[in-house]
Ligand SMILES: *[C@@H]1O[C@H](CO)[C@@H](O)[C@H](O)[C@H]1NC(C)=O
Ligand SMILES: *[C@@H]1O[C@H](CO)[C@@H](O)[C@H](O)[C@H]1NC(C)=O
Ligand SMILES: *[C@@H]1O[C@H](CO)[C@@H](O)[C@H](O)[C@H]1NC(C)=O
């Protein structure tokens with residue numbers, strides 16, 4: 001009997017398989033014929049009987065037995081059981097943990113599934129099951145099965161017991177617990193990437209990043225959009241933000257993180273449709289997503305692909321089961337960005353500036369980068385481009401300084417420039433809270449357009465001239481750190497040559513200004529102003545009270561920026577004097593701004609947009625030509641600074657000259673004077689007893705209306721003696737004077753300084769010019785004829801002169817033959833080095849040593865004549881002999897050159913030694 005049963009079982013198992021093979025050519029509808037009711041000959045009554053009577057299910061049955069589910073199955077009614085055949089358990093060994101086996105994985109409760117219902121159909125069964133099942137018609141070539149459950153071929157369908165209301169389907173493999181949604185997407189992404197180059201990484205990221213995303217999807221239908229869909233509906237910054245591409249958001253403080261998570265959830269909810277939808281839909285269904293948007297949904301006949309009015313194409317893959325729900329994959333879903341909007345905060349995250357955002361929150365400024373109650377203020381935001389300075393700790397003011405009110409379109413708002421040009425705009429930043437220092441004013445920032453792009457405050461390069469636009473806000477990135485303007489001293493650019501003025505401010509303790517609740521404008525003499533007025537500068541250094549008077553005149557209350565137009569309100573300088581500023585309009589001059597101050601004698605010219613911002617206001621560097629009106633400096637003050645104070649005695653020797661130079665009244669001419677250095681006076685043998693002293697002084701005195709000519713180095717400067725001087729300008733700092741029509745000798749102007757005297761004639765100015773040696777009366781053609789010379793003196797002078805010249809000549813010959821030309825050249829270079837070094841402020845020009853005298857001689861072709869040497873010797877014999885002995889050989893060459901160059905006209909035509 002037992003053997004007979006076994007054989008029968010075999011037959012029974014084989015019959016349907018054989019049938020199946022036959023059926024491949026027949027319509028599916030005819031499968032059921034044989035299997036519909038079991039043969040009455042075999043009294044199989046229960047599901048367990050079916051399983052035990054079919055050897056294919058022996059492993060499965062054993063597992064049911066081991067897990068103690070036999071009675072449970074016997075007691076069940078109205079169910080469908082899927083029974084894997086033995087081969088499904090090939091991998092299971094004896095140590096298989098039976099507790100992991102759950103019979104409910106294989107049972108559909110309250111439903112008797114017959115494959116008849118699956119013809120041309122796909123069903124998603126989600127009630128009465130532990131996990132959803134997708135069952136439907138799907139041809140499997142390997143097993144020749146027509147139907148599948150969860151992609152597993154149903155190899156032995158529709159086994160029906162007599163005494164139990166149930167069906168049993170033999171399936172090829174075990175039914176696995178469905179995987180998580182992200183695993184399902186990963187798998188599909190891989191497959192579809194291979195087949196169609198479509199990926200779903202963004203959604204995988206989203207599902208993984210949203211906390212408890214399973215809870216949202218549980219029991220629901222998810223439509224999965226591809227990465228292309230993301231790229232179509234969001235820009236890269238938005239995607240980077242949503243996807244937290246820089247891995248910043250996860251670590252942010254709670255409000256920031258939660259805002260982002262909400263955003264992601266809101267996006268995700270667009271894709272989640274309530275309930276399980278899929279398989280074959282007879283008619284167009286209407287689905288509602290978690291954001292209550294309505295879409296239509298319809299399948300093809302088989303239920304394997306779905307169309308919806310949120311996608312132009314039907315689903316790529318449908319009915320993918322996950323735990324717990326069903327997903328459909330689309331290339332594009334227009335609903336993806338429904339109701340998703342962004343603000344500047346989101347964009348900053350997308351630009352890897354989360355650190356910046358974090359600081360904004362920390363300082364309570366986050367509403368500046370958000371849309372508040374639908375208000376989106378127009379604003380331009382400059383942010384550091386990389387996040388490498390994460391948490392570098394912006395102060396509140398620094399953060400605000402990154403914002404500019406209004407929209408600045410770099411490409412549109414700046415003029416088109418030709419090569420080498422630049423254009424600067426001064427903008428008000430949102431840093432307006434420095435009440436004590438700047439009053440109600442906002443600290444400014446500069447944007448400069450140059451050949452190579454746009455620069456913030458001249459230092460920080462804007463990465464791209466095209467902004468990120470989000471609502472009414474524009475975002476530009478730049479490289480580097482943007483800090484608010486700092487102390488005055490740190491704000492001054494080193495190349496503006498303002499150091500002298502800064503050092504004056506430091507000496508006067510004016511680098512820190514008292515808070516005045518409206519800000520300061522500091523007019524700062526720069527561009528080497530003090531070098532031009534070096535005598536004045538030295539006077540200021542000696543007399544701090546004058547220095548204070550000058551500098552405090554230049555510090556004004558209130559802010560004046562060079563882009564200000566129209567009326568400028570009156571202000572007060574640091575001395576408490578009222579200052580009236582007038583803008584002198586010159587529409588033709590686009591680079592300069594001319595200001596007239598009632599406290600200044602001359603107008604002040606400022607370079608437009610060269611304003612320098614500092615924490616207490618603005619610095620306006622300018623080229624100072626004159627001192628403020630309230631400063632009182634006389635010619636005598638200036639001469640005293642030269643150390644050639646001997647000149648004062650000379651002047652005071654003559655009442656008329658004293659009156660001219662030292663006494664000043666508004667209706668009288670004023671005069672300038674050329675002052676030779678002290679040592680050169682001695683050298684030239686000018687003293688108080690000189691008979692020609694009056695003439696000598698007059699040769700050095702100019703009427704006030706000639707002063708400007710000398711300052712400008714023109715070539716028709718009339719002296720009080722009536723001689724005309726010619727000025728030759730070699731460079732900015734070097735100018736030379738000679739007597740027009742006189743000898744070729746030149747004197748060099750070393751320094752100048754001007755008194756503050758003025759008279760009714762605007763053209764008159766009284767200044768002091770320090771020259772390296774006196775203009776000699778002897779250089780005037782025909783001047784000597786006024787004098788009578790003792791013949792012996794001339795003869796002696798001539799003889800000694802000749803001897804000296806001869807010995808010098810010998811010297812030169814010896815030296816010349818002993819030197820190679822290269823070496824000479826070097827020495828020559830050394831000399832030139834020396835010349836330029838004379839401008840070095842570290843060197844005192846007042847004390848001209850003998851070495852310098854020789855330098856002047858060689859540079860200015862000044863000839864040391866025999867006669868003057870003798871006269872010098874006669875007065876300073878010890879000094880001069882030693883000096884002559886000390887003449888280095890390299891100078892002798894220059895001396896001889898000088899001599900030979902002028903020998904034709906000069907050596908004989910010399911000033912005579914002092915007559916007794
Ligand atoms: C099976 O289904 C029938 C009809 O729906 C119902 O009357 C019966 O109670 C069910 N049996 C069980 C055990 O649920
Ligand atoms: C068998 O179960 C099905 C599905 O639950 C039910 O519709 C049918 O009425 C049941 N038949 C009997 C005899 O209980
Ligand atoms: C199933 O679809 C095929 C092809 O469209 C058709 O020929 C057949 O009649 C359909 N069967 C049923 C039962 O609707």
Ligand SMILES: *[C@@H]1O[C@H](CO)[C@@H](O)[C@H](O)[C@H]1NC(C)=O
Pocket residue numbers: 282283
């Ligand atoms: C589905 O459509 C078929 C014919 O296409 C029809 O016979 C059947 O009643 C429909 N079922 C539903 C639930 O609309």
Ligand SMILES: *[C@@H]1O[C@H](CO)[C@@H](O)[C@H](O)[C@H]1NC(C)=O
Pocket residue numbers: 286294295296309310
């Ligand atoms: C899609 O269809 C539904 C139902 O007809 C409709 O309410 C919805 O507005 C449609 N959506 C789109 C994007 O066309």
Ligand SMILES: *[C@@H]1O[C@H](CO)[C@@H](O)[C@H](O)[C@H]1NC(C)=O
Pocket residue numbers: 687688689
């Ligand atoms: C000038 O002359 C006076 C008297 O004649 C004499 O005392 C004085 O020393 C002389 N000064 C110079 C510099 O020669």
Ligand SMILES: *[C@@H]1O[C@H](CO)[C@@H](O)[C@H](O)[C@H]1NC(C)=O
Pocket residue numbers: 703705706709
């Ligand atoms: C300065 O004034 C004098 C006298 O009025 C005049 O002769 C001279 O030409 C003037 N010089 C200049 C440069 O105007």
